[in-house]
Amino acid sequence: MLDLQWPWALLLIPLPFIFWWFRKPNSANATAVYWRHSALLENPAHTQRTSTNKLSAVLLYLAWLALVLAIARPTWLGNATHxxxxxxxxxxxxxxxxxxxxxxxxxxxxxxxxxxxxxxxxxxxxxxxxxxxxxxxxxxxxxxxxxxxxxxxxxxxxxxxxxxxxxxxxxxxxxxxxxxxxxxxxxxxxxxxxxxxxxxxxxxxxxxxxxxxxxxxxxxxxxxxxxxxxxxxxxxxxxxxxxxxxxxxxxxxxxxxxxxxxxxxxxxxxxxxxxxxxxxxxxxxxEPTPSDDVLQRPKTSLFHWLGILALMLFSLAMICTGKLAFKLKGRA
The missing domain is CATH 3.40.50.410 (von Willebrand factor, type A domain)
Known part of the structure; x- marks a missing residue:
């Protein structure tokens, strides 16, 4: 059975979406910005950049999810023993x-x-x-x-x-x-x-x-x-x-x-x-002895495993972003 010591930490899961929503520019007030590599948007590299950005975003969110779960301090409770x-x-x-x-x-x-x-x-x-x-x-x-x-x-x-x-x-x-x-x-x-x-x-x-x-x-x-x-x-x-x-x-x-x-x-x-x-x-x-047995459940903390998973996902996201930047620089 899974037990969370700090379940209130799960309230942080939608935080990236909230941040993205409020940071999203309003199209009516958006200001055009000149980019000297705008021609790249018209060739196949644009599709690759979009796919890579999506993959990085997914990896970053999964890293965030693993980090939040680690903060919640999940503990696996084994079978009760007498x-x-x-x-x-x-x-x-x-x-x-x-x-x-x-x-x-x-x-x-x-x-x-x-x-x-x-x-x-x-x-x-x-x-x-x-x-x-x-x-x-x-x-x-x-x-x-x-x-x-x-x-x-x-x-x-x-x-x-x-x-x-x-x-x-x-x-x-x-x-x-x-x-x-x-x-x-x-x-x-x-x-x-x-x-x-x-x-x-x-x-x-x-x-x-x-x-x-x-x-x-x-x-x-x-x-x-x-x-x-x-x-x-x-x-x-x-x-x-x-x-x-x-x-x-x-x-x-x-x-x-x-x-x-x-x-x-x-x-x-x-x-x-x-x-x-x-x-x-x-x-x-x-000289009586206690009459009731004590029930004890073995506890296994999952905090460190989720922390390692978050670090790995974040590293993969950074690697994907770095490869994209390197390819775009080469094309420039």
């Missing part, structure tokens, strides 16, 4: 400590360990975050960046699914994971810094205190949502028969609550796979 909306930058810190292998969750009505349930819930959450940049931090005894912030959600999800218990050690360095998240988000706008931290235990390793890291995150404008994962009851086979235990006795809920409150986030408790899905549904609402 641009995904730009949302938030989300970092997900996933606990890979040894306790994440406890089988107190279910998947498809079958027993599953905590990490498998976390992967399944994260897969759906990541898939729904179209337009966000998502990164993955894994932590155990130490914290590592598994995947930097990226719009490639398929690759991010694949890296999550490839994570295994023990990759980062057997202990839990919550403070180091928060510190690494702050570092990766420090250059992002304040309203886009979000860290989701999921763990099933307490801080047992690392060089940074979780509360110190949380206070620094609050100063940097990083919002931290914390998730405590793990069931509260589990039946195990003991020496005297089955007994019920609390597999989440090591979960430091007060710490996770304080981290969330200090950074204007929320703490969630996920005792089952169903509750974990509900948590991520709530996070989807707390």
């Amino acid at each position: 641009i995904p909306p730009t949302g938030r930058d989300l970092l997900i810190a996933l606990d890979l400590s040894g306790s994440m292998q406890i089988t107190d969750m279910t998947l498809n009505d079958r027993p599953a360990d905590r990490l498998s349930a976390a992967k399944e819930a994260l897969a759906q959450f990541i898939k729904a975050r179209r337009g966000d940049r998502i990164g993955i931090i894994v932590f155990g005894s130490k914290a590592y960046l598994q995947a930097p912030l990226s719009y490639d959600l398929d690759t991010i999800n694949q890296l999550v699914q490839e994570s295994q218990i023990g990759f980062a050690g057997e202990q839990t360095a919550i403070g180091d994971a928060i510190g690494l998240g702050i570092k990766r988000l420090e250059e992002q706008p304040a309203d886009q810094k979000v860290l989701i931290l999921m763990t099933d235990g307490a801080n047992t390793a690392g060089r940074v205190s979780p509360l110190q890291a949380a206070n620094f995150a609050a100063k940097e404008g990083v919002t931290i949502h914390t998730i405590g994962i793990g069931a509260e009851q589990m039946t195990v086979q003991g020496f005297f028969g089955p007994k019920v235990i609390n597999p989440s006795s090591d979960l430091d809920e007060p710490l996770l609550t304080n981290i969330a409150e200090l950074t204007s986030g929320r703490y969630f408790r996920a005792r089952s796979t169903e509750e974990l899905h509900q948590v991520y549904d709530i996070l989807d609402q707390l």
